[in-house]
Amino acid sequence: MLRMPRARGQARCGLGEGDRVEADELLLLVAGGDQKAFEELYGLVSGPVFGLVRRVVRDPAQSEEVAQEVLLELWRSAAKFDPGRGSAMSWVLTLAHRRAVDRVRSARAAGEREQREALRANQPAFDQVTEEVEAGLEREWVRRCLDRLTVLQRQSVTLAYYEGYTYREVAEQLSLPLGTVKTRMRDGLTRMRECLGGVA
Amino acid sequence: MSLFRREDPHSLAAPYALDALEPPERIRFERHMKDCDRCTAEVRALSEDAVRLAWSTAAPPPAAMRDRVMLAVRTTPQDPAPQGASHASARTRATQLPPHVWGAQPPPRQRRRIPLFVPFATATAAAALVVASLFAVQANRTQDRLTAEQDRSREIAHVLAAPDARAGSGRDGRGRTIGVIASATEGSAVVTLGGYGAPAGGRVHQLWLMRPGAQPRSLGLFASDTPLVATGLGASATSLAVTVEPAGGSPQPTTQPIVQLALKSVGFGE
Numbered sequence: 001m002l003r004m005p006r007a008r009g010q011a012r013c014g015l016g017e018g019d020r021v022e023a024d025e026l027l028l029l030v031a032g033g034d035q036k037a038f039e040e041l042y043g044l045v046s047g048p049v050f051g052l053v054r055r056v057v058r059d060p061a062q063s064e065e066v067a068q069e070v071l072l073e074l075w076r077s078a079a080k081f082d083p084g085r086g087s088a089m090s091w092v093l094t095l096a097h098r099r100a101v102d103r104v105r106s107a108r109a110a111g112e113r114e115q116r117e118a119l120r121a122n123q124p125a126f127d128q129v130t131e132e133v134e135a136g137l138e139r140e141w142v143r144r145c146l147d148r149l150t151v152l153q154r155q156s157v158t159l160a161y162y163e164g165y166t167y168r169e170v171a172e173q174l175s176l177p178l179g180t181v182k183t184r185m186r187d188g189l190t191r192m193r194e195c196l197g198g199v200a
Numbered sequence: 201m202s203l204f205r206r207e208d209p210h211s212l213a214a215p216y217a218l219d220a221l222e223p224p225e226r227i228r229f230e231r232h233m234k235d236c237d238r239c240t241a242e243v244r245a246l247s248e249d250a251v252r253l254a255w256s257t258a259a260p261p262p263a264a265m266r267d268r269v270m271l272a273v274r275t276t277p278q279d280p281a282p283q284g285a286s287h288a289s290a291r292t293r294a295t296q297l298p299p300h301v302w303g304a305q306p307p308p309r310q311r312r313r314i315p316l317f318v319p320f321a322t323a324t325a326a327a328a329l330v331v332a333s334l335f336a337v338q339a340n341r342t343q344d345r346l347t348a349e350q351d352r353s354r355e356i357a358h359v360l361a362a363p364d365a366r367a368g369s370g371r372d373g374r375g376r377t378i379g380v381i382a383s384a385t386e387g388s389a390v391v392t393l394g395g396y397g398a399p400a401g402g403r404v405h406q407l408w409l410m411r412p413g414a415q416p417r418s419l420g421l422f423a424s425d426t427p428l429v430a431t432g433l434g435a436s437a438t439s440l441a442v443t444v445e446p447a448g449g450s451p452q453p454t455t456q457p458i459v460q461l462a463l464k465s466v467g468f469g470e
Contacts, residue, residue, distance in 0.1 A: 039270065064262060072276060076279045077278075079278065079282065097251075160218040161253045167218075179211070181215075186213070189217065193248075
């Protein structure tokens with residue numbers, strides 16, 4: 001049996017500023033086919049990717065599946081990353097979010113939602129699990145800033161981003177006109193930007 | 201269509217940044233963005249904001265996920281750079297992307313040349329990754345090698361088709377890896393090496409089956425980075441080993457194994 005040293009490419013959860021810069025450089029190396037760089041990139045992004053996907057998809061097995069697909073897609077599509085348009089971490093998480101949302105919507109469409117809700121009732125809440133993870137400053141900041149939004153802003157943003165609902169579904173759930181939901185989403189995001197500005 | 205007639209398409213920037221549009225709307229909005237610099241800039245800013253919501257969700261992934269992803273990466277080809285700029289650097293290529301880099305469109309799937317594989321695409325995560333590695337086997341081969349490759353791909357597909365196919369991998373102290381996808385019921389395995397390169401002096405990497413109380417049995421020679429299909433593995437198989445041997449291989453190992461992998465984790469010896 002092999003020893004499996006874990007120093008390299010081990011998943012981390014915090015997102016320090018240095019990590020974000022490093023992720024940019026690594027992703028460019030990965031685009032050139034550098035597998036070692038991919039291992040390091042994995043260490044930086046797998047925690048954020050997995051956590052985000054799990055937050056949206058909820059089901060543990062499906063979350064793992066989607067996260068794996070996302071990470072493999074990073075390898076395949078690294079050449080599409082353009083550092084001029086944003087950080088690698090943003091690119092990665094945007095991709096992860098899109099895939100997670102696609103999955104949760106098709107699961108809903110297939111009527112699995114209720115089943116999974118039922119299953120979930122017998123499992124520890126994910127938030128509890130997440131609490132055990134070393135959180136870092138960002139987690140606190142995001143929570144604090146979300147608290148500063150109006151109720152409708154917060155609900156519009158979180159139902160869409162964390163639960164994967166379309167803005168039409170959000171409007172339905174909140175009994176609001178479509179236009180109002182779009183505005184609340186926009187105002188909510190902008191206010192988050194102002195609140196989080198210092199951390200970026 | 202009537203959507204945009206009645207409302208300002210710019211108002212969809214925030215829902216778009218939150219992935220809160222339905223697919224047809226998403227596509228329509230992206231089409232609109234190509235001719236709308238203001239929308240593109242706005243979506244970019246709002247997307248950065250949305251991503252911050254992800255900061256609070258990071259969580260450690262299961263340890264086994266790493267091995268599966270790395271195994272898949274070793275055998276999965278990368279998509280060519282967009283718009284055929286194959287000689288440009290990653291940075292140069294990236295600037296030639298379509299206006300909206302946030303890539304609402306999933307990258308095109310690897311073409312399925314052998315329909316046989318289709319059922320696995322919806323199976324477990326491991327199987328999905330394995331299928332990706334299969335396409336890698338077939339990718340970028342010259343025509344004269346294609347037939348042989350396809351034969352081997354079918355062999356590989358056969359291993360993967362087994363309901364009990366499982367993936368495992370190991371790493372030595374220098375970060376080099378061995379990956380295996382095996383079926384105990386089929387008695388077969390697909391084995392890949394990562395990071396070992398070609399041995400010097402025309403020598404070869406030879407794969408051995410190790411069993412308790414029996415001589416090692418040769419399972420074949422590795423040809424560069426392509427996976428090796430090993431068959432006839434009995435339930436008593438305990439581990440795989442790789443040695444460096446003279447060109448053409450040896451009847452029995454003549455050197456110490458450079459790497460070994462226990463097969464228990466992939467369902468043998470149970």
